[in-house]
Amino acid sequence: MTEPGPRILFFNPVRHARQVYEALQEVASTEVVTSPSSEQFFVDIQKKYSNIQAIYRTSASGAVAGNFDKEFIDHLPPSLKFICHNGAGYDQIDVNACASRGITVTYAPDPKLRNGQFKKGVDFGHDPQGKILGILGMGRIGRAVKARAEPFGLKCVYHNRNPLPEDLAAGCAYVSFDQLLADSDIISVHVPLFAATRHLIGAAEIAKMKPGVVIVNTARGAIIDESAMARALDEGHIAAVGLDVYEWEPMIDERLVKNDRALLVPHLGTHTAETLAKMEGHAMENARRAVMGEELLSIIPEHLPVKKHI
Structure with a gap:
């Protein structure tokens, strides 16, 4: 029996980059959050999602989880090491709280x-x-x-x-x-x-x-x-x-x-099918690399290693 791959939890279903998602399923175990609220998610994270290694999220994830603030980050299991955000702006995520927990955040910089x-x-x-x-x-x-x-x-x-x-x-x-x-x-x-x-x-x-x-x-x-x-x-x-x-x-x-x-314009800067597909694919590639131990595509600047000058 084939061992399940590393678990990646999706806070939003993938709508555009379906081929990338299907390829990701060949190396990782993917599932979409079913918790209807952040309160229920905090319950589910104790058992149902206790061994996830990466989270895929978008700006719309707040509908379920709210902002990924310190309280939210503190509830995440020790196994969680990566949050892969589908978007260029990541102000909904407390990146300092992530860093203190050893969690690396990536983003998708495309009248x-x-x-x-x-x-x-x-x-x-x-x-x-x-x-x-x-x-x-x-x-x-x-x-x-x-x-x-x-x-x-x-x-x-x-x-x-x-x-x-x-x-x-x-x-x-x-x-x-x-x-x-x-x-x-x-x-x-x-x-x-x-x-x-x-x-x-x-x-x-x-x-x-x-x-x-x-x-x-x-x-x-x-x-x-x-x-x-x-x-x-x-x-x-x-x-x-x-x-x-x-x-x-x-x-x-x-x-x-x-x-x-x-x-x-009502925040539509990335709302084309082609751009959304690229962003979904970019965030999923970050998630795949994260759980496979490969170099990440786009770590947020705050989480890049500090270069030491000799």
């Missing part, structure tokens, strides 16, 4: 017409040529934005905690945070959400921006003080915003909803 009027009361826009696009967070997504923006004639600058090597900067000039705020005609946000970046952009930072600045946020809502942004938009200091994320999702500041210069 004027509202009221039936057509071209009525629409103000003039601006040509992109020669404008400065400030990319806040020059990671994989930031570089992809730069590549898409430059054909429109935009000049791109970026700010990270530290300047990047030339190959990763992709020819983009590094500027200080204050300089990015002061010089940019458009600011596009691509930093992760953690304690140091919560309200990274607030009223004081908005005041440093050019009158008429455009802000695009597709990262995490709480990186920007939403109330301060809505007020500056109403006052005209901010010309327009493009938002896929919000500070208190699913609630959105009513001033943004009512403002025609706010382009609002």
